[in-house]
Amino acid sequence: MIDKHVIIVGAGFSGAVAARIFARANYKVDIYEKRGSIGGNMYDFKDEDGIIVQKYGPHIFHTNNKNVLDFLSSYTSWNDYKHQVKGYIDGKLVPIPFNLESLELLFSKKDAEYIKKFLINKFGIDKRIPIMDLMKEKDEKIKNFAKYVYEKVFNNYTLKQWDLPPEKLGEVVMNRVPVNISYNNYYFSDKYQLMPKDGFTALFENMINRKNITIHLDSDATSLFKFDDKKKRILFKGKPTRDIIIYTGCLDELFGYRFGELQYRTLDFMFELKNSKSYQDVAVVNYPNDERYTRITEFTKFTSTPLDKKTIIMKEYPRSCNKDDIPYYPIEIKENIDTYDKYLKLAKDYKNLYPLGRLAQYKYMNMDICIDNAINLAEQLVKSNR
Ligand SMILES: Cc1cc2nc3c(=O)[nH]c(=O)nc-3n(C[C@H](O)[C@H](O)[C@H](O)COP(=O)(O)OP(=O)(O)OC[C@H]3O[C@@H](n4cnc5c(N)ncnc54)[C@H](O)[C@@H]3O)c2cc1C
Incomplete structure (x- = not known):
């Protein structure tokens, strides 16, 4: 009863x-x-061709909690999905978080080799180092490298996302931005990374x-x-x-x-239908610098089998939140x-x-x-x- x-x-x-x-x-x-x-x-929905569209932005399930x-x-069965993000930096698409592949794509061979050796010797391979720690290094080349990553990957993105300079957001947010000393291009490190079928x-x-x-x-x-x-x-x-x-x-x-x-911050989402099989390499591409949007999500890259001549993308525009906004x-x-x-x-x-x-x-x-x-x-x- x-x-x-x-x-x-x-x-x-x-x-x-x-x-x-x-x-x-x-x-x-x-x-x-x-x-x-x-x-x-x-909340998500299937469009008429079965593409799962997430109305309120890209959401990926990842956890270490069994x-x-x-x-x-x-309540669901799952599809395996390991999230990758790229960033559009100085005309190139590079892995985010910034890693050794990003370094090699954006720096000269000589400088990339120097920075890579320094990082591996000092911290070891497969380590995540907060960008703020690298900014404190005495070596001029490493300091400049850290400044570059801070500016190009983090600073402008943060300004767009929060309309606040990164310093105002405090250490917790700042420490979220690592340089990965590895060639691993996956965004999350959790044991379980899945999408509901x-x-x-x-x-x-x-x-x-x-x-x-x-x-x-x-x-x-x-x-x-x-x-x-x-x-x-x-x-x-x-x-x-x-x-x-x-x-x-x-x-x-x-x-x-x-x-x-x-x-709060709110987001405006702009959806676009594209008449092609694929729009971008990975599900999410960040645009930290020149565009007004912060990122583009392509939904077919999550789970759905790609269609021959159709894909859906979504651009994300952050702004301040009024009482009537989400x-x-x-x-x-x-x-x-x-x-x-x-x-x-x-x-x-x-x-x-x-x-x-x-x-x-x-x-x-x-x-x-x-x-x-x-x-x-x-x-x-x-x-x-x-
Ligand atoms: C853009 C974005 C991307 C994210 N991506 C990820 C991700 O990839 N992976 C991840 O793990 N997490 C992600 N998150 C976090 C994730 O969305 C949250 O952890 C989760 O949705 C929180 O659930 P909630 O129930 O607390 O809040 P919500 O999902 O916000 O639910 C609150 C509900 O309460 C309702 N409500 C509010 N006020 C009232 C009222 N007065 N009367 C009636 N109803 C009301 C709202 O309409 C809403 O439906 C992301 C968040 C955002 C914003």
């Missing part, structure tokens, strides 16, 4: 995974999703298709909640509720922006984190409210981290609510 109820806001990975765990424990689950589709930013892989494998939306459908899960699409949940600050209780559709509420939207929106707006990337700088902490403190006053996911936690997280967090939180709540 079902006697427990949970309210979930958002049908992205965080909300949908939590929903499945609660449903398995026999809860009645209501998911409110403001978009007309499930999957959050993972639990997460096993969990998802109940029929796309992410099909995976979501299988995951939340349960008779005790009701999904309410086109339902913005913010207006459904009222917060009684004095009694520290939440009213849902006008009535006080003690039901568990998993909230995966933005906390500033939920609390009526009372401490100010949290800043927030993609939290801008994790000090002033925003301080504002977020006020919202989080307020949320903690309401004992049945659980912020979850990359919007509610105001943190960039890959999907495997979101899934793991959702599994852990939902299992813990089920256990403590027995």
